[in-house]
Amino acid sequence: MSVDATLSFEEAMEKYDPVLGFEVHVELNTKTKMFSSAPNVFGDEPNTNVNEVDLGMPGVLPVVNKTAVESSIKIGLALNCKIAETCRFARKNYFYPDTPKNFQTSQYDEPIAYDGYLDIELEDGTVFRVEIERAHMEEDAGKLTHMGGAAGRIQGADYSLVDYNRSGVPLVEIVTKPIEGAGSRAPELAKAYVAAVREIVKNLGVSDAKMERGNVRCDANVSLRPHGRERFGIRSETKNVNSLRAVEHAVRYEIQRHAAVLDSGEPVIQETRHWHEDTRSTTSGRPKSDADDYRYFPEPDLVPVVASREWVEELRATLPEPPAERRKRLKEAWGYSDLEFRDVVNAGVMDSIEETIAAGASADVARKWWMGEIVGRAKVADVDPSELGVTPQVIVELNKLVEDGKINNKMATQVLDGVLAGEGTPAEIVEKRGLAVVSDDGPLLEAIDAALAAQPDVAEKIRGGKVQAIGAIVGGVMKATRGQADAGRVRELILEKLGVEG
Amino acid sequence: MTELKNELIRHSAADLAAKLASREVTAVEVTQAHLDRIADVDGQVNAFLHVNSEEALAVAAEVDAARAAGGAAAGELHALAGVPIAVKDLIVTIGQPTTAGSKILEGWHSPYDATVVKKLRAAKMPILGKTNLDEFAMGSSTEHSAYGPTRNPWDLDRIPGGSGGGSAAAVAAFEAPLALGTDTGGSIRQPGAVTGTVGVKPTYGAVSRYGAIAMASSLDQIGPVSRTVLDSALLQEVIGGHDPFDSTSLTDPFNDLVAAARVGNVAGMKIGIVKELHGEGYQAGVENRFNESLQLLKDAGAEIVEVSCPNLKYALGAYYLIMPSEVSSNLAKFDGVRFGMRVLPKDGPMTIERVMGATRAAGFGDEVKRRIILGTYALSAGYYDAYYGSAQKVRTLIQRDFDAAFARADVLISPTAPTTAFKLGEKLDDPLAMYLNDVATIPANLAGIPGLSLPGGLADEDGLPVGIQLLAPARQDARLYRVGAVLESMLEEKWGGPMLAQAPELKSASTTAGGSN
Structure with missing residues (x-):
């Protein structure tokens, strides 16, 4: 030849x-x-x-x-x-x-x-x-x-x-x-x-x-x-x-x-x-x-x-909306940037995001979960993202657990893994794995006291108005609670304790 | 016993049906009588390519058992249950070979039944066997069969017509009371004419073509072969009706045919003589018998009018472009790849093209090759418009001519064939002379209208059968049966019985050398 x-x-x-x-x-x-x-x-x-x-x-x-x-x-x-x-x-x-x-x-x-x-x-x-x-x-x-x-x-x-x-x-x-x-x-x-x-x-x-x-x-x-x-x-x-x-x-x-x-x-x-x-x-x-x-x-x-x-x-009359028109409509409705939308399309999760939004999630939440968590896992598993086993309902439920402060984002990804491992619904997994955010302020306050005592110079800075230094204290609290605390609540409590406006 | 059997084979299908229903005879007796007759005379006639004794007798026995059981089983039997039938070997059958009269299909067994065969089986009509034909139904004499010609029972040195010479001869020789034929340009009607039998080409689409090996799809039609007009009506009602497996099949039920054959009068009907379908080119004895039938119909109260279909002069030319064009495509599937004969090239490289070529060269006869080549040429780029295209326009003109003619007449009439049966070999080397035999039958195929041929008497000069053709508008097959039955009864009255009673007795195999197949 x-x-x-x-x-x-x-x-x-x-x-x-x-x-x-x-x-x-x-x-x-x-x-x-x-x-x-x-x-x-x-x-x-x-x-x-x-x-x-x-x-x-x-x-x-x-x-x-x-x-x-x-x-x-x-x-x-x-x-x-x-x-x-x-x-x-x-x-x-x-x-x-x-x-x-x-x-x-x-x-x-x-x-x-x-x-x-x-x-x-x-x-x-x-x-x-x-x-x-x-x-x-x-x-x-x-x-x-x-x-x-x-x-x-x-x-x-x-x-x-x-x-x-x-x-x-x-x-x-x-x-x-x-x-x-x-x-x-x-x-x-x-x-x-x-x-x-x-x-x-x-x-x-x-x-x-x-x-x-x-x-x-x-x-x-x-x-x-x-x-x-x-x-x-x-x-x-x-x-x-x-x-x-x-x-x-x-x-x-x-x-x-x-x-x-x-x-x-x-x-x-x-x-x-x-x-x-x-x-x-x-x-x-x-x-x-x-x-x-x-x-x-x-x-x-x-x-x-x-x-x-x-x-x-x-x-x-039975024809579905043409794909190009549909894409245009969805991009506008979701408010994604050109780049964000193209990534969504190329990742093949446009349909899944649409379904997730229809199930009650916001456009940004849907994109965060699909693009941030699911696409990567699907790639590892070598399947289509839609075939990984995550339903729109799972995402809505996970997101609600986070929004309600029951779990934090880090826990949510663990719950997602639990769902994929077939351990049950997100709520069941939170329960089974004991992942609930520590929402009782008592243990948190103890941890905060300990953290402030351990880093008095930082506490002083915060009192002096350098609120951005708060991260070190929050980090200490999170470490002490093995990540189970709601970081937002921890921050509020620290500021309250030190009498500083956030 | 021999005498009883001999008597049984001479009955019409309608009579046999009545005798079976009254249990005067059994289906096994009737079937066996015909099988015996085949054994007796078919060595001379060669109407059958395959005899299906075992299955035919088994079906007959089923019918007898159902009748003997009485009650619902007997009540559900079709009127023709137990009446045997022969099937042209162009129609596929499970359990029997189907050759289409060609070497290329020698030994091939179809894995499925034609729709008409399914209907025969449903009616429990014993199938006696498969009848001879010109190869792939191409011819007017059965001399183009790869399995030897069928002979005309009226004169064994003459042709029985074609392509369905086997079916016509089988019925004429009392080897079967009924047969199925196929008619592309006259293959049911012209053999009917020259053997003194009845043959009908129904309206295009009235009978499913599924399982009839296609010659020219837009012209082919399966139809009945019998000895009486009523028998053909009975058989067309068995095989007709819509078939979801044939897109060109009509939804009309065509269930008024037997009733039409029994009407018994033609008073006030207008019968049109087609100016272009008699006279010059027609044998004198044929013209005489034709005129005699006209007189009888007039006597019966019909009004005879003359009509003209000027474009019929182009019919033969158009037919010999459309038919071979479709043939060239329909026969492409016979290539040695999936079924039938396979011949390997004698030398040179073994490529698929060369295997196909060698198979087709060895498997097809001259007439088939002639038509494939003609059709391939007619469809070729640059020639299509002049040939196939023009022929289709002629076809439209002929349809319009018939529309105009049927505006003036209920039924048209003509001789079926221009001559009586010619001698075997007489026209074999002159294809054009052979083609002219179908000049009066081809127009009906081009127009899709129904046509019936019935015996019109014997020509004075040679004492051989003459056929009278009736034509009706599309879907008006009933008119053919009505007029045909009346003319038949008047002619038989004149002759003092059926025309076939005048046919010479065939020698029994027991008294001739050679025996049966």
């Missing part, structure tokens, strides 16, 4: 203007497949979630999954698309063993959704509008595993195994119009676009949206043209880039590779490319021309899908 020459990204940007295009395939999480009643489940034993339809046995006919159509319309609406009143399926004819019928039932010139857009917010807040050409319904192919030979490729393999469990899983393919004007932010935009699509379908509840499982798969088209030229350059299509980071890297790599090819005076070859995460580079796939002849024709076994305006409006 020869290594392609690349230019530095900066040099590539100096010389050329990138144009992007994306085809994102979203696997829907319907109970059954697109055209059959076989279960749509990931990860089962190979070739168990199949029936005669998925295997393309002689005589079978497809039947459209209504839920899949609903999900497709929802995706179309969320992408600000128009929804076709009627649309048809078409057959895309090609011979390949992962496609049991040797044609894929897809949509061709009549997609269910078309002419939409998505506003993508980049990290610095810049908003970039990506135009959506279409979103169409189709079925997934089976999964081929090539055995023997190198790198799991079909070339040189001894034999190939086919798992048809994925065959017929409902897909929505979202195709952008050519994206111009991204400039050096193209790689970042690529990642942000795919992230936005993934977030939308997850938010709609129509897909599990796990890229590592192939629920969301991206084919990234890249071409370069000299600055100022209108005509697009020749594009490459990097297939199945299956993580957000990889999307960014693949686009960046292809820009650098194209630039080197163009610099050498050679034409870019129109082809598919394979992304390799290990080398962070692409290699040549198969040539792809616009004249690839799939002999599309309308699927005669299916009647047109009719989406009445009433139905579309009913579905529109």
Whole structure:
């Protein structure tokens, strides 16, 4: 495998203007497949979630999954698309063993959704509008595993195994119009676009949206043209880039590779490319021309899908708030700074904070607990913060114990550990561990007397008005009470005792 | 005993049903009589690719047991329970091989039943076996079967029509009282015409296609084959109705067919002669019998009107673009990967493409390859609009022609086929001549309307059966049965009995060399 020459990204940007295009395939999480009643489940034993339809046995006919159509319309609406009143399926004819019928039932010139857009917010807040050409319904192919030979490729393999469990899983393919004007932010935009699509379908509840499982798969088209030229350059299509980071890297790599090819005076070859995460580079796939002849024709076994305006409006009414709008609304409502909010989003605890606030905590308290305590523990446990086992109610309860002076902050973190260890509710743990703050002033006053006696010079300073010196006395009291005293109350009592205004 | 059996096989399905219901005969007797007949004559006819004796007798025994038990078990039996039936080998069945008449499926057993087969099983109709056909239903003579041609019981040197020659010949030879066929361009009706049997292509969507191996999805339709119009009505009511497994199946119940076959008059009905579907190109003896039927209908009080469907002249051309286009895609699944025959390339690298290629080269016959190539070409980029696109427009024009014709007539009438049965081998090397056989039947498939062929007498010049075709608007299948039954009874009155009574006796296997299969 020869290594392609690349230019530095900066040099590539100096010389050329990138144009992007994306085809994102979203696997829907319907109970059954697109055209059959076989279960749509990931990860089962190979070739168990199949029936005669998925295997393309002689005589079978497809039947459209209504839920899949609903999900497709929802995706179309969320992408600000128009929804076709009627649309048809078409057959895309090609011979390949992962496609049991040797044609894929897809949509061709009549997609269910078309002419939409998505506003993508980049990290610095810049908003970039990506135009959506279409979103169409189709079925997934089976999964081929090539055995023997190198790198799991079909070339040189001894034999190939086919798992048809994925065959017929409902897909929505979202195709952008050519994206111009991204400039050096193209790689970042690529990642942000795919992230936005993934977030939308997850938010709609129509897909599990796990890229590592192939629920969301991206084919990234890249071409370069000299600055100022209108005509697009020749594009490459990097297939199945299956993580957000990889999307960014693949686009960046292809820009650098194209630039080197163009610099050498050679034409870019129109082809598919394979992304390799290990080398962070692409290699040549198969040539792809616009004249690839799939002999599309309308699927005669299916009647047109009719989406009445009433139905579309009913579905529109069920759509959740778009993620970007929701973020904007929550940031304002919570009063977080840009940085605070971005940290919350990046830590993946926005939903949890929202729930905690709904359970009765203030925005600051919720953020303090999630960002300050739970995210770190989740990282250690290697789970999502929301899956650590802390409910919003626990946080509200913990916070109330602190606010009521029953425990102090230090104790609260111990109680949290107790909750995570399954020792019970916060109140039970306070009780069991004997963590209650010493609130009887008697023992405190004794401790204060002792502390003042031990540091007479400090006591003198405080009497003299240097209230900030009080920390040493408070510290002494806390030490004597093994941290069980309420530091605030201790401070009050010291000042009272010394007759100083706080 | 032989005489009794011989008598049993000559009854219509309706008569057999009555005799079974009155317990005059048992289902096992009826089924065994037909199995014996198959053993006796099918060596000459070759209507069956598979005989399903054991299962058929077991089902018959179940029916007899239910009848003997009486009460609810007997009461729940379908009217046709115990009446045996043959199934075209394009329709998949659990427990029997399904070949589609092709080598590529030799030995393949379907893991599921076609919807129509499920319905036959629910009605407890014993399935006698699977009948011969042109490979993947492509042909008009059954000569394109990979398992040898079926012969016409009227003259064993002649073709029984196609593609459903096996079903038609089985019924004509009294090997089965009923059979299922499939009709894409005439594959039920044209064999019916040349074997002197009744064949019906229902409205597109009236019978589920689930489990009929697709030839051309937008044209295919399963339908009944029988010796009487009433029998076809009875059978269509068994197999018809909406099927959630076939998106193109209609929700209409089509449960008025038997009643229509029993109405018994056509007075005041308007029957339209389609100008473009008779005359030039039609054999004289066919025209004569056609005119005779017109006169009978007029005598019965029908009004005969002439209608014109000018776009029918493009029907054959449009059909031979749409049908092969769909064929090229529908038959792509036969690639040796998941089922059926697999042939490895003799030399060179062993790639999936080459295995698929070798399998298809060895597994498909010439006519199938011809149509796959034609359809692949017609769908190709740059040709799609001119070929497939234009053909679909013609299809719309033909539908409009029929709409206009049915505004003037309740039912249309024509000869079913332009000629009587031709000799085996006569047109095998001339595909275009073969295709012309379906010129009168293809329009109904393009328009999705129902068509029925019934025996119209024997041509004077060769003494061979002539078929009369009736056409009705979509969803009006009942009209076919009403008019067909009246015409049938008038013709039989004229002949002094069923036309098949005039067919030559087939020699019994016990007196011929070769024996049965």
